[in-house]
Amino acid sequence: MTPEIGHYALVLALLLAAAQALFGLLGPVLAQQRYVQAVPFAVAGQFVFTVLAMACLVNAFVQMDFSVRYVAENANSALPLFFRVAAVWGAHEGSLLLWILVLSVWTVAVTLRSRALPQRFMARVLGIMGLLSVGFLIFTLATSNPFLRLDPAAPDGRDLNPVLQDFALAIHPPMLYTGYVGLSVAFAFACAAMIEGQLDQAWARWTRPWTTLAWAFLTAGIALGSWWAYYELGWGGFWFWDPVENASFMPWLVATALIHSLAVTDKRGLFKSWTLLLAITGFSLSLLGTFLVRSGVLVSVHSFAADPARGIFILAFLVIVIGGALTLYAWRAPLLRSNAGFELTSRESFLLFNNILLVIAAAVIFGGTMAPMISDALGQGALSVGPQYFNPSFLVPALPLLALVSVGMHASWKRGNLSRTQRPVLATLVLAVALALAVWLGAYGTGSLMLPVGLGLGVWIILSSLVDPIDRLRRGLSLSAGVLGMSVAHIGLGLLTLGIAVVQTASIERDSALVVGQRAQLGAYSFRFDGVEPAEGANFNATQAKVTVQRDGADVAVLQPQKRNYWVQRNAMTEAAIKTQWNQDLFVAMGEDVGKGAWSLRMQVRPLIQFVWFGAIIMMLGGIIAGLDRRYRQLKPIAEQEPNTVGIAAEARTA
Amino acid sequence: MIARRRRLVLVLGIVAGVAVAGGLALQAFRSNVTFFFDPTQVAAGEVKPGQRFRLGGMVKEGSLIRQAGELEVRFAVTDFKREVPVVYRNVLPDLFREGAGVVAHGRMQADGSFLADEVLAKHDEKYMPPEVARSLKKGETRSGM
Incomplete structure (x- = not known):
């Protein structure tokens, strides 16, 4: 019975999403206050029914209802409870439902946090988000319904793909989707501003926290995926330029640009149409990411779904959403000159x-990712x-980008007065160069020139990110969450940079055939193969090897990698063994x-x-700190405080 | 006037930067793209000497040879008309097996064998690289005619 309830809940959610879109978009146009006031109710109703649908699907997995096709295809009675829940989004249908649920959560959050915004504007924002929800709900119900029954019911399920049976991957999709879908808020704010034909600094201030939080989740989602590929797929690196990785990296790069551009729009009222364009592009790339991963267009380990009919639907949806937004942009953006x-x-x-x-970096990746499909x-x-x-x-774009972080962070608004901040910038640079050279020569010996360059840039970014907070604390000035978050995120970027620089240039890898007792030498470490023994898990048996790692004759680690055989899917699967120390794996x-x-x-x-993922997590923390700045929580519309807060804007207009 | 000239310099600088980045990307693209060939195309000499490419097809049944205790393996990739011998000196992926689809990255050697530096077999039993599927289908229709 519950799968049917879930199915009907989805249909009701679709009707309410349609109401949300209709009332939200038509209300302000027809000047119908009642329509506008109805929008939050539609939002709440849609949320309730989406949660109900998700609960029904989770229940079907937990109860192992193999009369539901999606459950039978992605779970098995031997699958542990945790992975049964995670299996809900382990394949196409469930991950779409997750997408819809996440969109609904963001919509509710926007509704709750923005009660003080002009009602017409809010109605439009929620209307746009309703439209997006309608598209995804129709798609799910028409082509990818997770509640379809299997008649007769399967005696047991086909099980979740073993590579997906992993903690990091269980929480990777929710994180990533929270980021992807969070960019829809900036998108909806941008579309609403274009429909209104008005965009002021208050608009940027409303949009900033949402964008920053979405960016933080996107960062965490990408980092989790990368970590998973490292230890679960056994590829041994952190990034492979796999199309699916690129699909999540492109919106991240554009969202990063958007955060920075919004700062300018907020503080100086500049870059207005550019900010709008970034908001549109960022969310479009998120949709494209969903499309690339879920339509099976791309060949990659991640593309578990392959169904061209779905691809065509998403393509049409993409054309409508992106085309519509860009048309609106072409029509309205000229009004928003600054x-x-x-x-x-x-x-x-x-x-x-x-x-x-x-943007160049995103374009370069876009070209490389799309070229195979186009060709x-x-x-x-x-x-x-x-x-x-x-x-x-x-x-090519990344190096100058990193080199400009430290200088840019200390430059003043409007005036090109670099001499004032010359001292901290130069002092941190000298210190960074000295440290980088010392570490390069001391710890890693000579090697690729990229090592000291990346190290130096990373250390410079970290040091110069510390200058401002320390200076403020020493002078007894308050440190706003915005500034603190920015510093923390940049420190994360610095850690990430030096991690990548070192791991890319100073790694040692070797494939060898070893008999028991034989050793392989990797740099200062010797790996001794001590034999194999059988092992068993909840739903697999395995052959487990024992490898002892020594340095200077002393044991450093005993590693026990496995070759697993999952009972249901019968695939051999490698489980790598990793010993993590602070400075190496x-x-x-x-x-x-x-x-x-x-x-x-x-x-x-x-x-x-480990610095790569650690840096990414610090960046995420920085984003969360900045996104929760009290400044954004002033619920009063800025227009009411005009005389004292928008002095710069007035100055800008007269300039 | 000065402001305008400064803006002009800024715009020109940006355009120049974008052009340089675009040029470098195109250059990197041209010299680093790898193309896919099946054994028939290799036999027909479509691969330029020394060119790095992807070789795709099925691992021929009974072709896998390994000196006991050695890492090096030899196998043949076939599209059921022609085959190419492959040499590989690293750890094979989990799903590599005879009779399954495979894609190998590498170069042809002087002795007519293909020295692979990367071998891919994907994480799905039913999976076949689309190029391989297409190349095999092409072979079927050709042989059917």
């Missing part, structure tokens, strides 16, 4: 460079684009029995790889 000046070395300039470089569609042959393209092309994955008592083993030493 005409203030700023000097070449002012903070506005540096934020402009930041935006340009981030294929044009019959130009099947080509593939790999790290050989992405690594150097990404560095020791990694072993099993290959196979190659005869004569020897096993093939993949062994790696990866210095500072």
Whole structure:
């Protein structure tokens, strides 16, 4: 019975989403106050029924109702409870339902937090979000209904793909989707502002916290996915330029640009139409990410779903949403000109460079990700684009971007007066160069030049991010959450940078066939193979190897990688063993029995790889701190406080 | 006037920067894209000497050879008309097996074998790389004619 309840709840959610869209968009146009007031009720109703639908699906998984096709395809009676819940979003249908639920949660949050915003404007924002919800609900009900029955019911399920049976991957989709869908808030704010034909600094202030929080979740989602690929897929690295990774990275880059551009719109009333364009692009890339991953267009380990009919629907949806928003932009953006000046070395300039470089980076990745599809569609042959393209092309915008962070962070608004902040910038630079050289020569010896360059940039960013907060604390000034969040996020970026620089240049990897007792030498570490033994888990049995890692004759770690055989899906699966130390990871994955008592083993030493994810988590924290700044929670519309707060805007208008 | 000139410099600088980045990206793209070939195309000499490419097809049944205790493996990739011998010196992926689809990255060697530096077999039993599927289907219709 519950699957049917879930199904009907989805239909009701669709009707309420339609009401939300209709009342929200028509209310202000027809000047019908009753319509406008009805919107929050539609939002609440949609939320209730979406939650109900999700609860029904979770229940079907927990109860192992194998008469539901989706459950039978993605769970099994031997699957542990935690993974049965996670299996809800382990495949296409359930992840769409999750998408809809997350959108509903964001919509409710916007409704609750923004009661003080002009009602007409809010109605429009919620109307746009309702439209998005309508699209996804129709898509789910028409092509990807998770509640369809299987007749006769399956005796047991086919089980969740073993690579998905993992903690990080269980929480990766909700995080990533919270980020993806969170960008819809900025998108809806942008569309509403364009419909109104009015965009002021108050608008930027309303939009900023939502965008920053969405960005923080997106950061965490990408980091979790990357961490998972590292230890679960046994590939041993943190980033592979896989199309699905790129699909989440592109909206992240644009969202990063958007956060910075919104800061300028908020503080100076500039970059208005550019900010709008970024808001549209960021969410469009999120939709594209969903499309790329879920339509099976791309060939990748992640593309578990393959159904072109769905692809065509999403493509049509993409065209309507992106095309509609861009049309609106072409029509309305010229109304939103801002005409203030700023000097070449002012903070506005540096934020402009930041935006340009981030957009270039996104474009470079977009080109490389789409090229195989385009070439294929044009019959130009099947080509593939790999790290050989992405690594150097990404560095071209990324290096100047990182180099400008420290200078830009200390530049003043409007005036190009760099000499005032020359001292901290230069002092931190000198210190960073010295530290980078010392670490480079001391710990890693000579190697690629990218190592000291990346190290130096990372350390410089960290040091110069500390200057402002320390200076304020020492002078007894208050430190706003906004400034603190920015500093924390930039420190995270610095950690990430130096992590990537070191792990990319100083890693050692070796594949060897070893017999019991034989060693392989990786730098200062020797890996000794001590044999294999059988092992068993909840729903698999395995062969487990024992590898002892030594340095200078002393044991450092005992690693026990496994080769697992899951009972239901019968796939062999490698479970790598990783010893994490603060400054490096020791990694072993099993290959196979190659005869004569020897096993093939993949062994790696990866210095500072944990800094990559640690840095990303710090960035996320920074985003959350900044997004929760009290400044954004002033519920009064800015227009009412005009005389004392928008002095700069007035100045800007007259300039 | 000065403001306008400064803005002009800024815009020109940005355009130049974008152009340089675009040019470098295109250059990197041109020299680093790898194309897909099936064994028939390899036999027909469509691959330029020394070119890095992706070889796709099925692992021929009974072709997997390994010296006991050695890492190096040899196998043949076939599209059921032609086959290419492959040499690989690293750990094979989990789903690699005879009779299953495979894609190998690498170069042809002077002795006519393909030296792979990466071998991919995807995480799905039913999965077949689309290029491989297409290339095999093409083979079927051709042989059917």
